Amino acid sequence: MKSSGQTLDALDQSILQELQQDSRLSMRELGRRVGLSAPAVTERVRRLEEARIVLGYGVRVSSKPLGRSITAFIGVKDSGRNDPALVRWARERDGVLECHSVTGDNSCMLKVALPDVAALETLLGELIDLGFTCDTSIVLSTPLEGKLLLPPA
Amino acid sequence: MKSSGQTLDALDQSILQELQQDSRLSMRELGRRVGLSAPAVTERVRRLEEARIVLGYGVRVSSKPLGRSITAFIGVKDSGRNDPALVRWARERDGVLECHSVTGDNSCMLKVALPDVAALETLLGELIDLGFTCDTSIVLSTPLEGKLLLPPA
C-alpha cells in the first residue's frame, strides 16, 4: 500500500462515477471510459472494495411500477428513551425503507414507500399505537437523488 | 405483454432480491440462485428493465472512508414559494445527496453527507443566506437501510 490514508485520485473518482451510473459495466468498458487497461482498472476496483470504500453493488428499483405511489419521510418521537421496538417494527413492517436514529426533535427518521394515503394512514396508526408521535412529510417530487459522494476538496 | 398490470411473480422477486444484494452477479450465477437458466433469467431482467421497475445499477459507497463522517437530514422552509434556486444549489453543492419536495412544515427535505460539523455549519449558513429556514437532524446511526421494495400483498 502506497499510503495508509485512503486518498482517491482523479482516476478512482472517475471509476466510482462510472460505476455509480452503471455498476454492470465490464472491466474492459470501464477501463476504456476512464482511460485505463482492463487489468489496471480491475485492480483499482479491487482496492476500492478492499478499502471498504465500495461496499457493494445494488439495483435501483422504481417504487411506482410496484404499486408504491407514495413516498414519505416520517419523523418519529418516542416517549423519552430510544426504543428498540421501533427498529424491530421498522425491520418487519412492509414499506419501511430506511430507519435512522437522529438528533433533534425526533428520535428517528423513517423513509417509507406505500401504495396510497390509506396505507400511510394505517402505518401511522400503528406507530401511534406503539406510543410514538409522528411528523409526516409526503414526497411530492425528487429533483435530486443518488448523487455520487466524492472526497471533500 | 401477457397483462397490462406489472405483476411480479416469486421468481422476479427472487431476482430483484439477489440483484439488490449484488448487482454484479453473472446471469449464469443469478440463474443458478433463482433456479433458472442463464438465457431465461437474462430475459426476465430485460423485462424488468423495460418495465422501468429496474431503473439502473449502482454502487454502494461508504461515506466514512471518503471523509464524510456526518450524515444529516435537513428540512428546508423557503419564504413561501417553491424556489428552483434551492434545487440548483442542491445539485451543485458538494455533499448534498438528495433533495425531495415535500408536504408539511418544510418545503424540501435534503439528505447531506459532510466531513464534520464545521462543514455542516457552513452548509447551513449558505442555506440561511439564500433565505431558507432549516431544521437539521444529524444521523446518529442507521439500523435499517436498503431494504428491498416488494409489491404490496
Added chain:
DNA sequence: GTTGAAATGAAAGTCCA
C-alpha cells in the same frame, strides 16, 4: 424455458517501464 455453439469478456501469469 432449455440446451448447445460461437463470440465476447474476465482472470492469472508474464514481461516491461
Added chain:
DNA sequence: TGGACTTTCATTTCAAC
C-alpha cells in the same frame, strides 16, 4: 512497484428445440 500483454477459462448471446 504498477501497468500492459497473452493465454486460458468463464460468461454472454444466438439459434434450434
